[in-house]
Amino acid sequence: MTKQPVLDTSPPVSDEVRKTTCYMCACRCGINVHMKDGKVAYIEGNKDHPVNQGVLCAKGSAGIMQHNAPSRLRAPLKRVGPRGSGEYEEITWDEALTIATDWLKPIREEAPEKLAFFTGRDQSQSFTSLWAQGFGTPNYAAHGGFCSVNMAAAGIYTMGGAFWEFGQPDWDHTKMFMLFGVAEDHDSNPIKIGIGKIKARGARVIGVNPIRTGYNAVADDWVGITPGTDGLFILALVHCLMKAGRVDLDYLARFTNASVLVNEDPKSEQFGLLLRGKDGEPQVIDRRTGKLAAWNGQGVEPDLSASYRHKGVTHRPVFHHMADRYLMDEYAPEAVAERCGIPAKRIRAIAADLARVAFDEAIELDREWTDFRGVKHDKMVGRPVSMHAMRGISAHSNGFQTCRALHVLQIILGTVEVPGGMRFKPPYPKPPHAHPKPHGRTQPGGPLNGPHLGFVHGPDDLMVKDDNSAIRIDKAFTWDNPMSSHGLMHMVISNAHAGDPYKIDTLFMYMANMSWNSSMNTSGVMNMLTDTDENGDYVIPRIIYSDAYSSEMVAYADLILPDTTYLERHDCISLLDRPICEADAVADAIRWPVVEPDRDVRGFQSVLCELGARLDLPGFVNEDGSQKYADYADYITNHLRRPGVGPLAGWRMGETGLQDGRGEPNAGQLDSYIANGGFWMEHVPENCAYYKPFNVDYQAWAVKMGFYDSPQPYIFQLYVEPMRRFQLAAEGHGTRQPPDHLREQIKRVMDPLPIWYAALEDGHVDPVEYPIHALTQRPMAMYHSWGTQNAWLRQIHGVNPLYVPTKIWEANGFKEGDWARVTSTHGAITVPVAHQASLNENTVWTWNAIGKRKGAWALDEDASEATKGFLLNHLIHELLPPKGDGLRWSNSDPITGQAAWFDLRVKIEKSGAPDVTQPAFPAIKSPVPKGPTDQAWKVGK
Amino acid sequence: MTTLPTSTDKKLGLVIDLDTCVGCHACVVSCKGWNTENYGAPLSDQNAYSGAASGTFLNRVHSYEVQPADKAAQLIHFPKSCLHCEDAPCVTVCPTGASYKRVEDGIVLVNEKDCIGCGLCAWACPYGARELDAEEKVMKKCTLCVDRIYNTNLPEEDRQPACVRTCPAGARHFGDLGDPDSDVSQLVAERGGFDLMPEQGTKPVNKYLPPRPKDVEPEFDILAPYLEPIATDGKGFVGWLDKALSALPGGAK
Amino acid sequence: MHPAPSVIIFTTFSGLGFGLLFWLGIDATAPTGWVAFVFFAIAYLMAVGGLVASTFHLGHPERAIKAFSQWRSSWLSREGIAAVFTLLIMALYGAGLVFFGAQWSPLGWLGALGALATVFTTSMIYTQLKTVPRWHHWTTPALFLALSLGGGALLSGRVTVALVLLLVAAAVQIAAWYFGDTRLKASGTSLASATGLGGIGEVRAFEPPHTGTNYLLKEFVHVVGRKHATQLRLITLLLAFAVPIAILLLGVNHITALLAVVSHIAGVLCLRWLFFAQAEHVVGLYYGKR
């Protein structure tokens, strides 16, 4: 045998490591960027980082290919061809900003609402909203309305926080984890880390999902539910648990409004509202005295059972109302089994298991804590059942109530904010009343009267004029969808096109691919963006758009403000926004230019700083009229939201030196972040780690950290009173009245206790003709449209077949390689099919956003994404089909306006194979040069 | 070098847990990233921005559907890279000696300077663990990150394969499978780790942990004791509630 | 397996070339002078041409010299050595015949042995591969040897020997197909053993690891339609064996001999195309393909 070659097993890895935050998706992981010769050589996870603890997903590792993608925009662009053609000329930044200023200044002076400013996959909403508020337009929101507002709003209204960046399972203690409707989630890496952890401990995972892939594939039990029926399934679990008395009475009495008294006088204006004391606080019966007491009175022991009669009116606790409702036979497993596609026995078995683990396998942590009533507890009791859910339950028109039902299930088991259950991540929990209400009063030349988005508590908070017409272009906070806390981005273009509620002048968008994968009715949207009036002018007169890459949307704007890549700019992932906290730590983070751009591009936020100054926006100019923030880094460092509270909580300036949480701006703050790996973190003290909404020590700590200015203890709202206020209005009470055509809908859906109703599409579409549910899922290795430009990732997901369950596969005689025509009431697509057995038998699905428009993303026109990939969006309309009542109902949740992506129903038939998937669109001209054919990437020698 | 060592000092390899792999492809891309920048030639891509792209990867994640006789079908994600076989046929077929198995740790490597790109080793590998790079025309394969695991330029905790370090679900484990006391060996023993294609006689070092049984019916009677009804309607429930509450501490009045 | 032209040409022509060299080596009354020159030229063109063609599928032919080093384990290395050895010995032997009119028989015998060894080692490159069950069988070397010797005999004008050997080769080929068609199944390697998941239930490939193609798919996964294969097999039998045998039986002249040779070569090319194209590499199982 010859000798082995000599191998250097210790080659130098890189010249330097720069630590920043990933933005290949919105999960906000920490990354170590290895540099060689000033170039990005390798990206790995940051082990110290609270979000990802060193791991990195496929997208994160492919960052190098994104950062160097041929699709990167190179300079500001002015449209020279017709909209949609992709014909542009490069201009200077000064020209671009002058054009923008010339367009926007007159609008602001006359009618600021004529600007609609909407942002997509954004992590700087607290900044962009400040800009929009300064501009004075009420028409601002981010993408939450089409994304997951049902989940977010139901969580906040019920328990002061939802999942994702608001809350997470107690991975270290939970023994049973139930996952509803999640393919990937925003919390990508943390969920994977968590599932890995609990699997290593041998704990059980139950996946509730029509499709068994990814997380649901590793689940020990798969519940292949029929789409849109989770609410029924969950309420059947509630039925079983209540019927067996398997509920956490002590927890319900103390920490929820189960014990709060409800007015039962049908004739009263107060009917169904909570009984309130003189100070306005909801009342309970104190078990110590048998008398009324405020829910939060010191030492009060709320009675779950006692009712109260006064002046002939009975008031019974919320919990009685729940018993009345959920013990009804219509919620029995046998009654829901067929509809849900889950055998009754299975539902009972799951209920029994929940009861067993929550109560028989309860855990106790030896940690003393004191609740807001001054009651000391010598330990923390844990009910080790945890749940997590996302768009599978929220992206339906019954999603808000379904999400509410899920939280009610969690709460009756006593599993929220307890060891082994679900925990909030600071600065959550934060109840709805600690959030602002929506604002919409405009004044020519002046700012808006307050923040755009927030939480309504009744009809008085709606954004409607006296004639009930909408104040906002997206019709958020109207009777159509009163609790639309995140706005309705998916309605902006169609409303602006229709001039309903009014016409706008300029549509300004950021980081949202609205002419393609983020719109319903994609071809319709393309038409609206290019439609002209009788004078030949565009119906939507002006479109400004900021993107970093040559996306489909770029082709539809008149002015393009090219952004940098995420490795080339400052960003801040702030506690004012959606920070990087974990349940045990409060944390925030930055991005910083680990490399300088080699093109004429600028960070969008820095551009807004300059544009804001050019427009004289309050908050963006100094008293002398000069530009206030030189760039975003300057803003991050020096902006003060409230006294002592700025975008970043770490390394602020105190009287005696640096301090965290509150403090004055510190000129060296960003350097401190960089030195610390790009983030700041402080651990939640042990005795504050659970029971946060009720825990006085946590509340005090939260004030110290600047989450709120005074302690804000609260109890969970099983019964959501603000919803009842809308119902009361629909019943005819009060001065603010809904339009008649919405009365019945409001009465029905705004139930203060969770209900289930069939998806609205079912009422508009013939389920016999369109018997099949059609869904999309996020691929773990792709981020919406923007993963495709990535040479490595597109090899993993370069096409997307439609997956078809065995029953439908066989009924149609499909074979490998076949194509099918899929039709909804709105449109048809012709696409490749593939067989999947581990799939609900009435459901088909595909990966989301793989299909691409020819010519986009600097890809060749023969790219597989454009020839074999497709979007399901062509089948989905933003309005439901006409029902013969003369109205076009929105394809959204009637409570929050959440886009009902997953209500879609289709029929399917075998078809010949066309050359390319249908519908196909003409290619757009690429504003950037195409990429190379082959590549062998290596920056080091 | 093409003859195999009669024994190796260690048997370094991976243990892959099919019970936890969520199929995220993180290991695939981190491997691509590390090995593009490190050991030998970069892993090239063809049609990188056109047609149907292809390229060299050293680790790929398949997925399979398994249909049990009487239960719902299951889906299993299945990562696969070189298994660093003890009886590696890819090594013995190599005419140049470019392929070899290291004596000290059993890692199977290609010395790219000697490789003529004949492809025979890839033919001999039953697992598809070798790919001839279309740009550099040399054989590429998993190196078990030999340039990481001993690399003194890396912090101690990072001296593990890139794919293991990055796996979010913790489904990949690295260690010495020749040492029965190592964590990986213990894991294999506990969980019944198995070989791929044992009949090929390659004696893979890498092991796979089987998925745990799924959709198992509960062993207890679901009604008693857990769901025994205490009431049939709201009224009955309130009656029960009164009694239950007085049993709680501070309840009896 | 991908039926690459380079390997088809290589196996076909070097087989014929070395077969011819074998017969030249053991010919008790070997031709001399110009006649010898022509025979040796044909043999060398085929053998060397085949070998050269085989280098076309090398990524780095400039390093080919390294391929001689691993004779202790590698059949490819052994083949290289055997081929070079044979070509050198036979060159000396041939030089004797052509230039000196001298027959150095022991050299011829040694060369003939070398030619056999070369063909055998070539066949062993394929036979050794457990990963390709169809090849991993005694029929592979048997067929390579029978074809080489039969083809060589045909080229060298040995009518009876060629007749017998071509019949043998045809029989071996039919046997190879007969056994080959069930080899994958018989090998015990299946998607179940490949994944280890067979214990749970029936395993089916769901989503591939990449949506585009890759080296493995290009190199190892080649699906030949059943009908197509049957037709090609008939053509193979016809061209490689039936036509030459018929001609040999009917009597040979220069024209028909050429026809027999051309037909045989075309048939063997076809046979070798099938040899590769129909060979299923077990890695295809991972992709749900065979």
Ligand SMILES: Nc1nc2c(c(=O)[nH]1)N[C@H]1C(S)=C(S)[C@@H](COP(=O)(O)OP(=O)(O)OC[C@H]3O[C@@H](n4cnc5c(=O)[nH]c(N)nc54)[C@H](O)[C@@H]3O)O[C@H]1N2
């Ligand atoms: N059928 C179907 N459709 C859906 C969904 C579904 O489930 N099914 N999901 C919906 C949901 S929840 C969402 S959130 C939307 C998402 O849809 P979009 O918000 O449109 O998300 P992306 O496709 O990622 O597009 C964002 C844009 O940001 C650009 N971009 C990327 N990086 C940067 C940067 O650094 N700076 C700037 N300025 N721009 C950048 C990209 O180039 C791209 O054009 O899709 C929705 N569409």
Ligand SMILES: Nc1nc2c(c(=O)[nH]1)N[C@H]1C(S)=C(S)[C@@H](COP(=O)(O)OP(=O)(O)OC[C@H]3O[C@@H](n4cnc5c(=O)[nH]c(N)nc54)[C@H](O)[C@@H]3O)O[C@H]1N2
């Ligand atoms: N890798 C990657 N990560 C991402 C994104 C991405 O594009 N790529 N996008 C980010 C964004 S913007 C968002 S909003 C999140 C969304 O994260 P997810 O909520 O995980 O979003 P989806 O992929 O749409 O998955 C929805 C899941 O719900 C299931 N489902 C659909 N209908 C029902 C139902 O009625 N009941 C139940 N139980 N399940 C149902 C679907 O099968 C699917 O598994 O992901 C974020 N993270």
Ligand code: SF4
């Ligand atoms: S989940 Fe992946 S893409 Fe998203 S931030 Fe983390 S590493 Fe980056």
Ligand code: SF4
């Ligand atoms: S897996 Fe394949 S490449 Fe790796 S050692 Fe085994 S035979 Fe060789």
Ligand code: SF4
């Ligand atoms: S391709 Fe390279 S490593 Fe593989 S057998 Fe040929 S020479 Fe050896």
Ligand code: SF4
């Ligand atoms: S050990 Fe290294 S080379 Fe091998 S698969 Fe993992 S990352 Fe790739």
Ligand code: SF4
């Ligand atoms: S990184 Fe881990 S979980 Fe993801 S595919 Fe690889 S082994 Fe599976």
Ligand SMILES: [Mo]
């Ligand atoms: Mo989203």
